[in-house]
Amino acid sequence: MKLESLIVSDSQKVQNGIISKIKELINYKNLEPGDKLPSERMLSERFGVSRGNVREAIQKLEFYGLLKSIPQSGTFVANIGVVAMNGMIDDILRLDSPDFKSLVETRILLELKAVKLASLRRTEEYLKHIKETLDAYEQKVLSGEDAVQEDLLFHLAIAKASGNSTLNTFMLTITPQIIIDFGKYHVCDKNQAVLAIEEHKQIYQAIKAQNPDLAKQKMKEHFNVLYQYCYNSKSV
Secondary structure, three states: OOHHHHHHHHHHHHHHHHHHHHHHHHHHOOOOOOOEOOOHHHHHHHHOOOHHHHHHHHHHHHHOOOEEEEOOOEEEEOOOOHHHHHHHHHHHHHOOOOOHHHHHHHHHHHHHHHHHHHHHHOOHHHHHHHHHHHHHHHHHHHOOOOOHHHHHHHHHHHHHHOOOHHHHHHHHHHHHHHHHHHHHHOOOOHHHHHHHHHHHHHHHHHHHOOOHHHHHHHHHHHHHHHHHHHHHOOOO
């Protein structure tokens, strides 16, 4: 196992341990929705971990809607029942880190929906932003530079233009790991990157024309190579 995998695994174990202790604390103190948790400093001392580790665990529970942090006030138990909270925390602790295939499947599902919504809801401002990311990608590719980040910024611009904040949040959540995996598995070679310029342009034109069916079709065609790579490659 690579060192980076060991580090991630150890970090996740520490985080899960803290989450388990937070769950025990909520149950032991019979904390109700709206009740305040002890401060990060107090939790770090109580659990024997760093404040940074506590903060990461709280942020994870906050992401899933189980806790709510309010600046200058503290962290509070969300407005759900104890039974539901315990069940959800148990599910969170059983979650595995997403593999590359899972990320690809999720990304495709999200983006096919996002591009249709963007076609219907895009404003001139959003359209301008999509075009700027498209131009940045083309410039990087034609100059022979790696353009994975610019590629994903183009797709994130489409998600933003969808007008769906939850969909946009999901895209932002999975994007960092996608960038890492693209580099790890050498997914996109130079020839594919050049072909993607024209595919991006066709997606952009469909959004500009406010044609959701065409936009979805062009996005599916754009993902064809990625989908085939993901399911045909033995290295993933």
